[in-house]
Amino acid sequence: xxxxxxxxxxxxxxxxxxxxxxxxxxxxxxxxxxxxxxxxxxxxxxxxxxxxxxxxxxxxxxxxxxxxxxxxxxx
Amino acid sequence: xxxxxxxxxxxxxxxxxxxxxxxxxxxxxxxxxxxxxxxxxxxxxxxxxxxxxxxxxxxxxxxxxxxxxxxxxxxxxxxxxxxxxxxxxxxxxxxxxxxxxxxxxxxxxxxxxxxxxxxxxxxxxxxxxxxxxxxxxxxxxxxxxxxxxxxxxxxxxxxxxxxxxxxxxxxxxxxxxxxxxxxxxxxxxxxxxxxxxxxxxxxxxxxxxxxxxxxxxxxxxxxxxxxxxxxxxxxxxxxxxxxxxxxxxxxxxxxxxxxxxxxxxxxxxxxxxxxxxxxxxxxxxxxxxxxxxxxxxxxxxxxxxxxxxxxxxxxxxxxxxxxxxxxxxxxxxxxxxxxxxxxxxxxxxxxxx
Amino acid sequence: xxxxxxxxxxxxxxxxxxxxxxxxxxxxxxxxxxxxxxxxxxxxxxxxxxxxxxxxxxxxxxxxxxxxxxxxxxxxxxxxxxxxxxxxxxxxxxxxxxxxxxxxxxxxxxxxxxxxxxxxxxxxxxxxxxxxxxxxxxxxxxxxxxxxxxxxxxxxxxxxxxxxxxxxxxxxxxxxxxxxxxxxxxxxxxxxxxxxxxxxxxxxxxxxxxxxxxxxxxxxxxxxxxxxxxxxxxxxxxxxxxxxxxxxxxxxxxxxxxxxxxxxxxxxxxxxxxxxxxxxxxxxxxxxxxxxxxxxxxxxxxxxxxxxxxxxxxxxxxxxxxxxxxxxxxxxxxxxxxxxxxx
Numbered sequence: 001x002x003x004x005x006x007x008x009x010x011x012x013x014x015x016x017x018x019x020x021x022x023x024x025x026x027x028x029x030x031x032x033x034x035x036x037x038x039x040x041x042x043x044x045x046x047x048x049x050x051x052x053x054x055x056x057x058x059x060x061x062x063x064x065x066x067x068x069x070x071x072x073x074x075x
Numbered sequence: 076x077x078x079x080x081x082x083x084x085x086x087x088x089x090x091x092x093x094x095x096x097x098x099x100x101x102x103x104x105x106x107x108x109x110x111x112x113x114x115x116x117x118x119x120x121x122x123x124x125x126x127x128x129x130x131x132x133x134x135x136x137x138x139x140x141x142x143x144x145x146x147x148x149x150x151x152x153x154x155x156x157x158x159x160x161x162x163x164x165x166x167x168x169x170x171x172x173x174x175x176x177x178x179x180x181x182x183x184x185x186x187x188x189x190x191x192x193x194x195x196x197x198x199x200x201x202x203x204x205x206x207x208x209x210x211x212x213x214x215x216x217x218x219x220x221x222x223x224x225x226x227x228x229x230x231x232x233x234x235x236x237x238x239x240x241x242x243x244x245x246x247x248x249x250x251x252x253x254x255x256x257x258x259x260x261x262x263x264x265x266x267x268x269x270x271x272x273x274x275x276x277x278x279x280x281x282x283x284x285x286x287x288x289x290x291x292x293x294x295x296x297x298x299x300x301x302x303x304x305x306x307x308x309x310x311x312x313x314x315x316x317x318x319x320x321x322x323x324x325x326x327x328x329x330x331x332x333x334x335x336x337x338x339x340x341x342x343x344x345x346x347x348x349x350x351x352x353x354x355x356x357x358x359x360x361x362x363x364x365x366x367x368x369x370x371x372x373x374x375x376x377x378x379x380x381x382x383x384x385x386x387x388x389x390x391x392x393x394x395x396x397x398x399x400x401x402x403x404x405x406x407x408x409x410x411x412x413x414x415x416x417x418x419x420x421x422x423x424x425x426x427x428x
Numbered sequence: 429x430x431x432x433x434x435x436x437x438x439x440x441x442x443x444x445x446x447x448x449x450x451x452x453x454x455x456x457x458x459x460x461x462x463x464x465x466x467x468x469x470x471x472x473x474x475x476x477x478x479x480x481x482x483x484x485x486x487x488x489x490x491x492x493x494x495x496x497x498x499x500x501x502x503x504x505x506x507x508x509x510x511x512x513x514x515x516x517x518x519x520x521x522x523x524x525x526x527x528x529x530x531x532x533x534x535x536x537x538x539x540x541x542x543x544x545x546x547x548x549x550x551x552x553x554x555x556x557x558x559x560x561x562x563x564x565x566x567x568x569x570x571x572x573x574x575x576x577x578x579x580x581x582x583x584x585x586x587x588x589x590x591x592x593x594x595x596x597x598x599x600x601x602x603x604x605x606x607x608x609x610x611x612x613x614x615x616x617x618x619x620x621x622x623x624x625x626x627x628x629x630x631x632x633x634x635x636x637x638x639x640x641x642x643x644x645x646x647x648x649x650x651x652x653x654x655x656x657x658x659x660x661x662x663x664x665x666x667x668x669x670x671x672x673x674x675x676x677x678x679x680x681x682x683x684x685x686x687x688x689x690x691x692x693x694x695x696x697x698x699x700x701x702x703x704x705x706x707x708x709x710x711x712x713x714x715x716x717x718x719x720x721x722x723x724x725x726x727x728x729x730x731x732x733x734x735x736x737x738x739x740x741x742x743x744x745x746x747x748x749x750x751x752x753x754x755x756x757x758x759x760x761x762x763x764x765x766x767x768x769x770x771x
Contacts, residue, residue, distance in 0.1 A: 004207065026620065026622070032321060045211065050211070054314055110752075287751075287753035287755075421759075
């Protein structure tokens, strides 16, 4: 029961914000992530932001995946 | 991807013995099946599904109680879509809705709160799910209190994953050599919530995300740990998972809920594995409403329990594809698209050749 | 056919009783936009000219889409293009449609006008005439604003033979554009998702299909992936033909907004409805020519080859997806309605 996807916070009020992914926008609650900042990527689940994407870690993971993609398979 | 598959095969060869790995998250079950990952693993590495689907572990009695509440005049039941087709001792929610009960599907507990505020009807929200979902329900309860909305209640059914894993690991029938740990549950709990697996039971775990590469990286890690005789909890989803998780969410859950012994389909009662509403929130607790319940009826021959514990694969159940199919589900494992039997039926049932 | 549709501010039961108000409704809301020499007579049935040579094709459809007005279209427009497309799928050139409405007491006039105007626009785009119509009004609560039922008549030109009986191992499977636009748009409307780029793909496919035939490609079968999406029609086609269809996940075009809606709501993109796409089964040697013909036609720019047909051995499943991750899985029909998942 863990369907949660990263969406970018583009606007926020006190308890709510608007998040966006590929042009699709949704209003979500920020009650579980009160310090969310506009511009951050948030994990959205059941209409709530439950966590934030650590951009540094995300970059590291991406780099690792790129390395995997480029790796040669040993003969 | 091919590189990962190759490295897993190498690591498995070096390990030199079969290994059983278990995932405990319905979304992982679905992702593994959807990408056809099982077929990519080498002989000897077996990936089984545990009780990761909250719909599947919800006992029949919960659905019976929900239906009894829906029958009360002026009541509207709100639920996540996943519960609609689960069989109870009598009918499913979907069948009850067709027969005239006011049962509505919502995507978020906030939608249910809005319905309570708009209609004034007595609203009961079916609160199921694990640590990812429970805080959203706590937040909706907080909002109901803040807006003084008296007609919003929940039927508590949320459960905790670590106690279930502890029960699995202590099960003599089951030998698991490593756990793929739930990525989004870990966002809320922090990965340290699973350290007991390594520290107390010597079983390794890897917290992984939901892309096929994430899952395969986890498999590789677990096979390698087994090969090296190590057992650690490794966080492979550091993009969103931290050591201690979401403290705001934890505090909100703590405000409304307390751990209680709870019944899991297929497991019986697991101590302190469920969440009950604290007594001061009795006015939000629909389980306190007295209703008449039928004697709980588990379907005869159904082996959901053993499937949920990873003891058997779905085809070993006599009902699998013999009367129990996604369109005519007998047990809960077949209803949810993340149920082990449903995922197996759709994606691993290849027929001859 | 000029003028604009003027419907009463609110629809009354009396608008369906066959008396003065019904007459007014037809004359003011429908005739100004739909009017042609057949409808104008307002008699019990349309007497049509002789059919062109070939075999007549007849189809029927009901339209209950909710919401009835959505980005990219409305129930009126959809009801006409949907019917036209059904005819095009059997290789028929569409000619005449009937259009029967069941309206709900209290339905806003604006809804009726929008749908009437939409239907008229679709008819003009598809080059067909709506030759017979009917309107009933049911009491409040017994309908959902507006339902439409249609019948469509067309002719399959001599020498043209299109159908699943012609599908053979080796055939290429093509789609005329990105999938799921309509279904995703409707789901987004229903669940409060906003998007500037998301719109229904509903459109007449008749001209594109004719262009495909004109290219000389050996077209074996055509299906429009409406209810149940590409998944449903490929599954059904595999069952009917007794062959095995392989779809290549990486080759199937999907717009990012549609992917996003599926991720947010937990939907399977392959089962989302398309209302302006065609899936074509074409002889292998003509796959390139067919693709070129589709891409050259307005609306077909996003066409792609998405799969192939194989022999099916005893006990094998009929529909297989080669996944983006490099795995394979059998594809089965969805069992329930496509409920937004949380899990």
